[in-house]
Amino acid sequence: xxxxxxxxxxxIADSPTIAVQITETxxxxxxxxxxxxxxxxxxxxxxxxxxxxxxxxxxxxxxxFLIAVMVLVQVWFAALGQLGTFLGLxxxxxxxxxxxxxxxLAGWLFLIWRKPFDIGDRIQVGNVKGDVIDIRVFKFTLLxxxxxxxxxxxxxxVIHIPNHKIFTDDIGNYTSDFEFVWNEMxxxxxxxxxxxxxxxxxxxxxDKVCKEFVEQARExxxxxxxxxxxxxxxLTPIVYTNVKDSGINLTIRYLSNPxxxxxxxxxxxxxxxxxxxxxxxxxxxxxxxxYYDNPAxxxxxxxxxxx
Numbered sequence: 186x187x188x189x190x191x192x193x194x195x196x197i198a199d200s201p202t203i204a205v206q207i208t209e210t211x212x213x214x215x216x217x218x219x220x221x222x223x224x225x226x227x228x229x230x231x232x233x234x235x236x237x238x239x240x241x242x243x244x245x246x247x248x249x250f251l252i253a254v255m256v257l258v259q260v261w262f263a264a265l266g267q268l269g270t271f272l273g274l275x276x277x278x279x280x281x282x283x284x285x286x287x288x289x290l291a292g293w294l295f296l297i298w299r300k301p302f303d304i305g306d307r308i309q310v311g312n313v314k315g316d317v318i319d320i321r322v323f324k325f326t327l328l329x330x331x332x333x334x335x336x337x338x339x340x341x342x343v344i345h346i347p348n349h350k351i352f353t354d355d356i357g358n359y360t361s362d363f364e365f366v367w368n369e370m371x372x373x374x375x376x377x378x379x380x381x382x383x384x385x386x387x388x389x390x391x392d393k394v395c396k397e398f399v400e401q402a403r404e405x406x407x408x409x410x411x412x413x414x415x416x417x418x419x420l421t422p423i424v425y426t427n428v429k430d431s432g433i434n435l436t437i438r439y440l441s442n443p444x445x446x447x448x449x450x451x452x453x454x455x456x457x458x459x460x461x462x463x464x465x466x467x468x469x470x471x472x473x474x475x476y477y478d479n480p481a482x483x484x485x486x487x488x489x490x491x492x
Contacts, residue, residue, distance in 0.1 A: 213256055221249045236305060243320070285349060289323040292348030296320055301351065307359035307443050310351070313344055324348060336447035359443040365402045368441045370450060372457060373432045375470040380433045383467045384424050387435055390456045391422035394449065395439045402440050432470025 224245050232238050295301075302308045306317050308327070314337070315327030329342040359366060374383050402420045422439040441449050461467050479487065 210257055214253065217249050217253050221245055239304065285347065286323060288349035288352065289347050292351050293320070293322045295351060296325070296348065301356055302358050302361060306361055309355075309357040309359075310346055311354040313346065315339075315344055318343070322348075336450065337443065338447060363405050363408075364442065365398065365405060365440045366443050366446075368439055368446055368450070370437045370439075370453060372435045372437065373429060373470040374435065375432045375468045378433070378468050378470075379464075379466040380426070380435065382464065383461070384426060384435050386460050386464075386467075387424045387437055387457065388422070390453060390460065391424065391437050391439050394452050394456065395422045395441075398440050398442070429470075431472050 225242055228238060228241050228245070232241065302317055304317055304320060307330070308315070308317060310327075313327060313329065314331045315329040316339075317325060318328050319326035324345050324347050327344045327346065329340045329344050330337045332340050332342075334340050372383070372387060374380055399420050406420070420440060422437060425436045425438065427434045427436065437453065439449075439453075461469070477483075
């Protein structure tokens with residue numbers, strides 16, 4: 186240990202310039218660290234919004250880091266020519282040895298500049314869906330939804346994704362610019378049911394349950410049209426008719442907030458179950474096996490000849 190200390194002292198004595206640079210570096214890092222602490226404390230005392238505090242803490246960290254790099258470059262590289270040579274060699278080495286981290290850094294710059302998503306947005310990257318809870322230089326973090334849990338509810342699992350994934354995987358944003366998504370729910374009734382009455386009931390229920398979202402959606406569309414070519418003519422719920430193997434399928438198409446899809450679906454189903462129970466001529470359909478007697482049950486013009 187004493188020998189190591191003696192060597193360090195001898196090195197500093199032989200290289201006074203390097204010793205001064207090391208001292209200046211430590212002082213600069215300490216001062217910037219103190220400044221960051223004071224800035225964060227002032228921020229926490231004067232800003233109540235947690236999301237704003239989080240963003241500003243991140244910005245303060247990035248700004249402090251940038252200032253440290255710029256000042257230390259001046260300390261260690263006085264000559265611009267030396268700096269250029271050093272950066273050229275460094276960038277070549279980094280590009281070869283640290284491909285993924287460099288791509289992650291480029292992804293972080295893209296996230297900061299273009300903002301395909303932000304903290305609090307609900308997104309999908311590849312097969313992973315979740316709410317963005319953190320964005321860092323080399324990765325961003327999601328609170329996962331879906332997977333083994335139905336209806337886009339949270340699983341409680343935290344997923345860390347490298348930033349370079351934004352260049353290779355598709356990104357879907359549920360909440361940016363237009364904070365509503367279209368959802369569809371099929372209701373299957375038997376062929377013998379009064380499907381027209383069922384369709385009218387479903388339309389009335391959808392209009393009632395989704396009424397509050399229509400006006401909000403109109404305002405969101407107006408905002409989104411300023412940035413994107415989004416043209417929705419109809420935002421009100423609508424019921425479509427289709428025929429399936431087991432019955433007549435009535436599909437309710439409606440707007441929903443991505444985070445309330447399950448509760449809205451529950452509200453719709455509870456109303457449907459209550460209303461259908463009041464009508465004897467409407468039954469839910471499901472896969473069944475039945476025997477069809479055409480002469481007895483078919484239309485007169487469809488019975489086999491001679492019967």
